[in-house]
Amino acid sequence: MTVSLTRPLVLDPHPGTDPCVHCDARQASVCNAIPDSEMARLSTTAVVMEAAPGTTFIDEGEPAASFFNITRGTAKLFKLLPDGRRQITGFVTVGHFLGLAVSDTYAFSAEAIDNVRYCRFSRARLRSLLDDFPLMEKRLLEVASNELVAAQEQMLLLGRKTARERLASFLAMQSRQGVICQHPRERFALPMTRGDIADYLGLTIETVSRTLTKLRAEGLIDIPSPTEVIIRSQAALERLADGAS
Amino acid sequence: MTVSLTRPLVLDPHPGTDPCVHCDARQASVCNAIPDSEMARLSTTAVVMEAAPGTTFIDEGEPAASFFNITRGTAKLFKLLPDGRRQITGFVTVGHFLGLAVSDTYAFSAEAIDNVRYCRFSRARLRSLLDDFPLMEKRLLEVASNELVAAQEQMLLLGRKTARERLASFLAMQSRQGVICQHPRERFALPMTRGDIADYLGLTIETVSRTLTKLRAEGLIDIPSPTEVIIRSQAALERLADGAS
DNA sequence: CTATGGCGTTGACGCAGATCAAAACTGGCG
DNA sequence: CGCCAGTTTTGATCTGCGTCAACGCCATAG
Known part of the structure; x- marks a missing residue:
């Protein structure tokens, strides 16, 4: 009953079939936890958006109204100090989730590196989605836990x-x-x-x-x-x- | 329907009433997501353990068989490099969860700073617990997401x-x-x-x-x-x- | 063609924090 | 009490990486 971890979980209701940037293999743009019928329904509330290189599409400190799923391209997540010092906390690609944390403002900014496509929907919608599909919630917990492990590895790198x-x-x-x-x-x-x-x-x-x-x-x-x-x-x-x- | 975030979630089936280390206020040793009846049943599968100061109770790289919930004291989590360099990724106290990540080995070690009491149970038990109590899973997702935010803040500290x-x-x-x-x-x-x-x-x-x-x-x-x-x-x-x- | 501006590389130099060393403090125990 | 081992503090010196500066490369614009 575990959700597959090998494929990126993509919520884009209009799944692309863009070739992999490295080879020509088609990306598996399917959601493993949500049936197609629901994905179709999702398309009425979720907004698919594009961000050109250099565009900031999440601003640290802004009210956190939405939840994001990257469906194409690469973006960088970062935090700034008042004097401009910057720490990039990660590079995210297709399948990554942003804005999970329960908080009234975003804890980081996100900027597109190449052409990024992402799926944005409201937190209220996310909540009802999770209520309807426990598998999705399970999957998000797995994702968050694994990111936590990666974050600890990065702390070792930065500190020592x-x-x-x-x-x-x-x-x-x-x-x-x-x-x-x-x-x-x-x-x-x-x-x-x-x-x-x-x-x-x-x-x-x-x-x-x-x-x-x-x-x-x-x-x-x-x-x-x-x-x-x-x-x-x-x-x-x-x-x-x-x-x- | 959201689970309270103000109180530490404690899974100790024999909840202590130790005073706070700073003041004399009694710790709220209750689980907000699991009814008392289930907590009682938990006590047959969960093991409550004590770790004396300096004791390592989780070893990085060992098979990750268990899931932990700290119910008393303070522990440090850390990663080591082969030559002994150490990065402490966090200090954890009552209510914290350890070993969430889906991985066959632990990604960090844990050592007691003062007298630590923790509740240990098998991952299989955790899985069935989460299946029975979706609220518990929701809460874990919240916890993991917030820890991720804290980890990013720490990356900013360590890097910049x-x-x-x-x-x-x-x-x-x-x-x-x-x-x-x-x-x-x-x-x-x-x-x-x-x-x-x-x-x-x-x-x-x-x-x-x-x-x-x-x-x-x-x-x-x-x-x-x-x-x-x-x-x-x-x-x-x-x-x-x-x-x- | 030249001008301009962003990015990457290379060199000279300086400094925040590491390293090395030793003294002061602390708690445990006979 | 005095001894001892571990922790903290303080001082002197060193160094990896930051800072400052110059230059080369490429793309785009004029």
């Missing part, structure tokens, strides 16, 4: 790892992302800028650039273009990421 | 705040903890050591000590004993915590 280890962890993680599609994971694209990577890893742009250059010089990775990475030694990278060297 | 700001944030947070009981929050105890604080804030023991000394010298706080703090200026501390100075 060196710049080298942070970059190695980041690259290893990015290469692991691609397991959903059949694409070989050694080579992959980095949709975000150096500034985004820096703000995600708690470093500066310069340190990110320098460290990547060094990792390349050591033969661990290759960087054919600023937005593309090839892992030369997955094992060595993982070892470095876990602080064993 | 200075040592001063980290300590100010930590002290402000600790003083806010006491709002459940009626105790005036200016003065409170720090049950954890300087080493724990350091590993929680991504600093060293020395930096924590020096920074606290400096905050005291500046009149923001007072430290009658190493384990006790008095907030002299809550407003100034909060301002400092948010990076506005």
Whole structure:
């Protein structure tokens, strides 16, 4: 009775069939917990929206009226300090949920990196949806729990790892992302800028650039273009990421 | 129909009536989502356990067979790197849940700071409990979502705040903890050591000590004993915590 | 073609916080 | 009481990464 964890849960009532950005495999745009009949009904209350690159579509501190499900593209979530310092708390792609927390305002902002499509609906609608489909609630609990584990891993990175280890962890993680599609994971694209990577890893742009250059010089990775990475030694990278060297 | 968020949810089938560590107010050791009859039945499958200070009762990497609910005391959750570097991801007290994530091994370790009592039961039992009491599942989703928000706040701290700001944030947070009981929050105890604080804030023991000394010298706080703090200026501390100075 | 502006890389230098070291304090126990 | 082990504080020094600055690359506009 457990809900499948291998497919992204997508609430878009008009499911797209866009090819995977890495390979040409079609995304499975189906919701595993809600029957098609309900999905059709959803389309009358849910709004499907697009956000162009650089567009902020959730503002930290604004009244949290809606609940979001990403159905295409990549967005960054971040928090700001008054003087402009920024911490990116995560990059989210198709299947991710935003705005789950019970709070009257959003705890973070969200900005589109590439062309993002998302499904937005009111919290009231979410509540009734969860009442009708307990499986959906179960699934959300699983999702939130797993994100919590990822957040703790990121705390370890931010609190205790060196710049080298942070970059190695980041690259290893990015290469692991691609397991959903059949694409070989050694080579992959980095949709975000150096500034985004820096703000995600708690470093500066310069340190990110320098460290990547060094990792390349050591033969661990290759960087054919600023937005593309090839892992030369997955094992060595993982070892470095876990602080064993 | 929403479950109360103001009281800690405690699953201990033998609820204690220990006074609050700060004042003498009795803890509300009741479960808001599960009727007493079920709580009684729970006592046949759940195990209530005690952990003495310094005892590790969850080991990262071990098979995740159980689910925990803290019913007394304070514990620290942490992750380790192979060379011993440690990141404390949180301090948990009465009402907190551990081991929610769907994973075959624990993602962190847990160690008792003072005398900890907790209720342990199998994941299978949790699953059937959630099937029987949807309110309980709703509550867990709320809890997990709010912890996720707290984790993001901590990422901002670890990635972008200075040592001063980290300590100010930590002290402000600790003083806010006491709002459940009626105790005036200016003065409170720090049950954890300087080493724990350091590993929680991504600093060293020395930096924590020096920074606290400096905050005291500046009149923001007072430290009658190493384990006790008095907030002299809550407003100034909060301002400092948010990076506005 | 040149101008402009965003992004990435590289170099020189400085500093916040880590590291190393030692002294002061604390509680437990004979 | 005095001894001991663990914790906290304080001081001196070091260093990884931040800061500041310059430059190269590319895309778009004029």
